[in-house]
Amino acid sequence: MRFNPPKKILNAILLITSFVIVSLILWNTNSFFRKFKEEERNKMEIWATAQSELLRLSEEQELGNLHLRVFQNNTSTPMILVNSDGSYRINNMPDVSPEDEEEIAGRIATFRSENTPIRIEYEGELLATLYYGNSEVLNKLKYYPVALLLIIFLFGAVIFFFFKTNKASEQNKLWAGMAKETAHQIGTPLTSLLGWNELLKSEELNPKITAEIEKDIGRLQTITERFSQIGSTPRLETLDIVEETRNAFDYLRVRSSKLVRFSFHSRAESLPVLLNRSLYHWTIENIVKNGIDAMKGKGDISLEIAPDPPLVHVLITDSGHGIPKTRWNTIFDPGVTSKKRGWGLGLSLVRRIVEEYHQGKVKVLSSGKEGTVMQISLRIKN
Known part of the structure; x- marks a missing residue:
C-alpha cells in the first residue's frame, strides 16, 4: 500500500x-x-x-x-x-x-x-x-567554497530532520487512526456482550459468573475508551491522584502473579491534579507491567507518591536487571523494546500521555543492578 x-x-x-x-x-x-x-x-x-x-x-x-x-x-x-x-x-x-x-x-x-x-x-x-x-x-x-559546503551540509541536515519529522508525524497519524478504528471495532461486539450478560442474569445462573463477566466487560470498555482518545485532546478533570494511583496499582496487584510483591506508600492523603482517569491508569499499568517484565515475573514493585509543590512525583520502583544509562532517553522512543514480541509502544504512549496530554514529565530517575526507578511528575492544582 x-x-x-x-x-x-x-x-x-x-x-x-x-x-x-x-x-x-x-x-x-x-x-x-x-x-x-x-x-x-x-x-x-x-x-x-x-x-x-x-x-x-x-x-x-x-x-x-x-x-x-x-x-x-x-x-x-x-x-x-x-x-x-x-x-x-x-x-x-x-x-x-x-x-x-x-x-x-x-x-x-x-x-x-x-x-x-x-x-x-x-x-x-x-x-x-x-x-x-x-x-x-x-x-x-x-574560503567561499568551504562556506558553501558548510551551507550545503546544514541545508542537508535541515532537509533530513524535516523529512524525519514529517515521517514521524505521518506515523503518529497512522497509529492514531488505527487506535480509533480498533476502539470502533471493539464497540460493536461489546454492546452485544452487555446484552448477552443481561440474558444470563435472567437465567438464574451463579451470580459470581455474571459478576466476573461484568468486570471483563468493564475492562473492555476502559480499553475502548483509551484507544478512542489517542490522537485527540482528552478531557481533563480534577481528581485525587492518590486515590487514582492506588486504584490503578491495586487493579494490577490482584491480577498479577503471587511471586510479585506490591507495596504502596503516599506522603499525602489527598492531592488534586488535573487528570484523565482512563489514560492515567493506562500510564501506571504500562510502567508497572514493564517493571514486572524486567523482573521476569518475580520480585518487588513499589509505588510512592511524593509531594514536591508545585509538583507531585509518582515513583515506581522495580527490582529488575536495570537499564543502561545510554538508553534512559531512547526507551521512550516508538519501536524500542527489549521483548522478543514487543512492539515498543508502551513507554512511548506513557510519554505522550504524561507530557503532551497532562503537561507533565516522565523519566528514568535511576537504574542499576538493584532495579529501576521511574518518575512521573505532574502539577498540583491550586
Whole structure:
C-alpha cells in the first residue's frame, strides 16, 4: 500500500532541485575563483615584463609612461622580486620588514606553494625571479567554497530532520487512526456482550459468573475508551491522584502473579491534579507491567507518591536487571523494546500521555543492578 505518493514525489523534486541549485552555485564560484587566479597570473606576467624592460634600460634612458602605470597600478598583490645577485625588493607587504631575511625566506616559500614563480629574462639571461602570493580578495574568495559546503551540509541536515519529522508525524497519524478504528471495532461486539450478560442474569445462573463477566466487560470498555482518545485532546478533570494511583496499582496487584510483591506508600492523603482517569491508569499499568517484565515475573514493585509543590512525583520502583544509562532517553522512543514480541509502544504512549496530554514529565530517575526507578511528575492544582 502506498500513502500520499504525490506528496512524496513533490518532496523528492524539491530536494533534488535545491541540491542542484546549490551545486551550480558552488561550481560557478569555483570557476570564478580559477578565472580570477588566472587574471592575477596575467597581471603579474605583465608586471614582470615591465620589470624586464626596466632592468635592461640604461640609466640615461627614461622609463616610459606605460611602465610607470604598470608599476603604480599593482597595489594589491604581495610580491618579492629577487635579483640575480641575491638582492631583493618587496611590494605590497606592509607587515613585513625588508631587513627581516628570515621572514622574507618564509614568505618566498609560501608564495612558491601558492603560485609558480615568474622568471624575468632578457636574451636568455636570468635577470630576476618574481615570487607573488594571492591578493587579499583572492584569499577571501578561496574560503567561499568551504562556506558553501558548510551551507550545503546544514541545508542537508535541515532537509533530513524535516523529512524525519514529517515521517514521524505521518506515523503518529497512522497509529492514531488505527487506535480509533480498533476502539470502533471493539464497540460493536461489546454492546452485544452487555446484552448477552443481561440474558444470563435472567437465567438464574451463579451470580459470581455474571459478576466476573461484568468486570471483563468493564475492562473492555476502559480499553475502548483509551484507544478512542489517542490522537485527540482528552478531557481533563480534577481528581485525587492518590486515590487514582492506588486504584490503578491495586487493579494490577490482584491480577498479577503471587511471586510479585506490591507495596504502596503516599506522603499525602489527598492531592488534586488535573487528570484523565482512563489514560492515567493506562500510564501506571504500562510502567508497572514493564517493571514486572524486567523482573521476569518475580520480585518487588513499589509505588510512592511524593509531594514536591508545585509538583507531585509518582515513583515506581522495580527490582529488575536495570537499564543502561545510554538508553534512559531512547526507551521512550516508538519501536524500542527489549521483548522478543514487543512492539515498543508502551513507554512511548506513557510519554505522550504524561507530557503532551497532562503537561507533565516522565523519566528514568535511576537504574542499576538493584532495579529501576521511574518518575512521573505532574502539577498540583491550586
